[in-house]
Amino acid sequence: MLSxxxxxxxxxFPLRIEAGKVxxxxxxxxxxxxKHMFAKIxxxxxxxxxxxxxxxxxxEDSPDATVLDSGDETFLRKLHHxxxxxxxxxxxLVCPETGRKFPVNKGIPNMLLxxxxx
Amino acid sequence: MxxxxxxxxxxxxxxxxxxxxxxxxxxxxxxIASRMxxxxxxxxxxxxxxxxxxxxxxxxxxxxxxxxxxxxxxMGFDIDPQSLETATLNAEELEVEIDFxxxxxTNLELKGQIVDTAVMNPPFGTRKKGADMEFLSAAMKxxxxxxxxxxxxxxxxxIKRAALRDFNAKSAEVLCELQYDLPKLYKFHKRKEVDIAxxxxxxxxxQN
Ligand SMILES: C[S@@+](CC[C@H](N)C(=O)[O-])C[C@H]1O[C@@H](n2cnc3c(N)ncnc32)[C@H](O)[C@@H]1O
Numbered sequence: 451m452l453s454x455x456x457x458x459x460x461x462x463f464p465l466r467i468e469a470g471k472v473x474x475x476x477x478x479x480x481x482x483x484x485k486h487m488f489a490k491i492x493x494x495x496x497x498x499x500x501x502x503x504x505x506x507x508x509x510e511d512s513p514d515a516t517v518l519d520s521g522d523e524t525f526l527r528k529l530h531h532x533x534x535x536x537x538x539x540x541x542x543l544v545c546p547e548t549g550r551k552f553p554v555n556k557g558i559p560n561m562l563l564x565x566x567x568x
Numbered sequence: 569m570x571x572x573x574x575x576x577x578x579x580x581x582x583x584x585x586x587x588x589x590x591x592x593x594x595x596x597x598x599x600i601a602s603r604m605x606x607x608x609x610x611x612x613x614x615x616x617x618x619x620x621x622x623x624x625x626x627x628x629x630x631x632x633x634x635x636x637x638x639x640x641x642x643m644g645f646d647i648d649p650q651s652l653e654t655a656t657l658n659a660e661e662l663e664v665e666i667d668f669x670x671x672x673x674t675n676l677e678l679k680g681q682i683v684d685t686a687v688m689n690p691p692f693g694t695r696k697k698g699a700d701m702e703f704l705s706a707a708m709k710x711x712x713x714x715x716x717x718x719x720x721x722x723x724x725x726x727i728k729r730a731a732l733r734d735f736n737a738k739s740a741e742v743l744c745e746l747q748y749d750l751p752k753l754y755k756f757h758k759r760k761e762v763d764i765a766x767x768x769x770x771x772x773x774x775q776n
Binding site: 558 | 647665667670
């Protein structure tokens, strides 16, 4: 999931996710890691990404960082699920600017460009 | 995890079944891979609980080592789909989570320092001149904390100069010199194995 997300956040403009098949994996919950990642991610891109994979529980606006240490784990649990447990198995990442699709097969996004795009 | 144990686990991984010469596909052996990641973890604390990227991950030896040493999230990047398939199988076999992305490192557009640590065994640039430098340049842009990489010892001065001057490195240090045996994968190698001297580097990127 993060790869799409990191990809998403990282290509200058977030890539849209076109979900074919999404799988869920169970991953150990690690609050420290999530806090660390929270500072790095672009919230809107994550919300969008998670929603296109069928998970709409994240708040629209980036919550205040204080929620991380509030002792209430509800938010962290949601972040955990969206960030680590959702995997795009088949589908595509779509560039919102050009409409160019990068296919995802067996969980591996193919970001190769064609000759004429380099 | 002990070094021996790590080396043992990595020794069981599948390697390139059909190495592609032009991509410089030779496996990072378990000996080198285990030492590389072990040092990163035990001397510098750059692996456990960190986000780690492996550039030119091939069959995923370095990615797997990072995951085994408790990196919190590992990503492997390679241009070659066959290798990534093998890497995926290797990760499943070890029961570790790694996300693989097929891409060309030389025109990868990543936004800023999105990982903590990058580890890589780039092409040495023997087939495509400058490939090693392109990998280093890309890695220095995505890692915020450290980049570990292998380069031919014969290029040491050049690497150091380029890293400090062109790639935004705060420090560039050779941690050790290693013997890298290139198995006779390719016809143009005359002897059975060619040992070449490589340096294990640690670079620290400047904060952007
Ligand atoms: C020396 S091998 C690394 C082996 C790997 N560490 C392993 O354990 O299997 C170099 C790798 O870089 C990949 N590669 C070469 N050129 C590339 C490029 N432009 N973009 C991405 N990967 C590339 C090759 O496919 C190969 O897997």
